[in-house]
Amino acid sequence: MTLVLDLPTEIFLEVVRFLELPDPISLLLTCSSLYSLSTQRSFWISALETTRMKSPIACPPHANLSRFTLETLKGLVFSWQKLQDNWNQPYPKIACVTSTHFQAPPEILASLQGTDILVLTTGDSVLCWDSKLATPCPFPAIEIGVIDSVSFTESPGIYSIALLTQKLGNTGTHSEHRYILTIKHEDGKVVSFTNRVSDVSISNSGDSNLLFLTEDVVGSIMTGDDEEQCIITVDEVNSNNPLLDSTSVLRLHRSVSTDRDLMECFTYKEHLYNLIEDGRSVQIQHISRRSLRAGHCEESSRFISEKAFSGNDFDPLFYPFRTLLPSTPRYGIGAIFVRIKEDEEDDLRSLTSFTFLPSSLTHSSDDDVSSPLAFDSPSVVALVPGWVLGHNHVWSDHSGSNIGAVVQTEADPPRLVLVRYHPDIMSTSVHALAVPDTIDLEELDGLCVDDATGAVHLVDNEGVLSTIRYV
16 A cells, blocks of 8 residues: 555645645644655745735745745745734734834835835825835936826736826916836836826816726726716727727716715726725626727626625615725735724724625636626625724735724724734634834824735824834
């Protein structure tokens, strides 16, 4: 009879391809024979490749792991494990803190996954910041004006940001522009920072003005209060024959109220998804890649995700606060919707709800029409006592499974919480992140959570940017 340990090493390495961390580590600890797999680079590459399909690791999402040394691969695995172990504690502990003082408080626009690169706005300018070295990247800041809307897209070594901005001219008139900023990076560092700018003519009559960006097109979705349709405007960005603001009208199937609903959009594999959340369910409209490229945006399919609650039905007194989008829905979360209920009679009953919208890959044929995403699971809600201090005081990490927020009640001082979604059991947990005594959360202007490097970036109203690392 053949013993398991007599099987060829190739068989065990094939098994590892189907194991997510921390299971491969447990396999190594089974016996000395299996521990010998730790000397194989392919073992660590398989463990990391499988894990990073559902959870970010501390390198860019498109990085070629085969280029890394054995020690680097081991470091990525143990860094991921240490962060998960720490963030799963009721009170995650701090590993280290660095701080930098700016002349004016910067706003964190983006965090590039698996790097130390932050994109900051200061005044009317955008700049790249190296959070590890605590210095600006060696490229000039780009002047843009006041940001109205923003969208992001990412490809190997390239991070792009689309911005709609307003500038006040010398005559007191406002001019509107659309910027597409392109950040190229290698080994976690910026190698170029460029932009393209164009004048735009966008009506201000709509109460909602959403921006979206793919490698090929840039566009906006506009709708007014209590309207049952939206206007989608699309331009091509990488073509000699641009669509020149091709415009379509999309039926929403329900009226959109600014007092009741949250609306957002995102792209995945150049397909467009328009989301409307009304407190009880989420409607997701899919506009296919073929439709988007043609400039005649029509609904290709539609999904409804009901909310799953453990307790009473949703209280309609929760009012819409903010929508958060992960870097990509491939990790299993399409969006997070934040709502607040402030109880004027009993502050202890004030609550903030975080609704996680699960998504899954359909693995359908790449025919330009079929949706690569499905939304076939109910949304999951976490309820946290208190209310979020402001729109800049809540942030989704790259995966969408970890939300950082500064929450307060009348009875207690503000606290920095980490709301975690656990996809394997479709449940949530809330953790109180440790914060240095030198940081006053009441004076905070904004925050950013980076699940790849295990960092939380905090900006206060004195212009101090602090990076707290939990691994």
